[in-house]
Structure formats: C-alpha cells, structure tokens
Amino acid sequence: MDLxxxxxxxxxxxxxxxxxxxxPGDTVIVSVNVVEGTRKRA
Incomplete structure (x- = not known):
C-alpha cells in the first residue's frame, strides 16, 4: 500500500x-458552498 x-x-x-x-464514467453529485465576503452561494 502506498502513502x-x-x-x-x-x-x-x-x-x-x-x-x-x-x-471513470460514473455520475457523482458534488455540493459546494462559495463564500465571498458576506455573500454565500450554494
């Protein structure tokens, strides 16, 4: 097993x-929250 x-x-x-x-080829769902100063976007 490698590091x-x-x-x-x-x-x-x-x-x-x-x-x-x-x-590879599978579909995945990724959730990301972006915070810019006081603004938050999903």
Missing part, C-alpha cells in the same frame, strides 16, 4: 463516513 492510500484510509476513518467506490 496516498494510507492517508486516504486514515482520513476516511477520521471522518467516520462511508465513501462508496466510484470509477
């Missing part, structure tokens, strides 16, 4: 979230 995989596993364990496997 990147070790760090990813530690981060997943720390967050306590179950992240499903995905592959």
């Amino acid at each position: 990147i995989q070790i760090l990813e596993q530690e981060e997943i364990a720390r967050l306590g979230k179950n992240i499903p496997d995905f592959a």
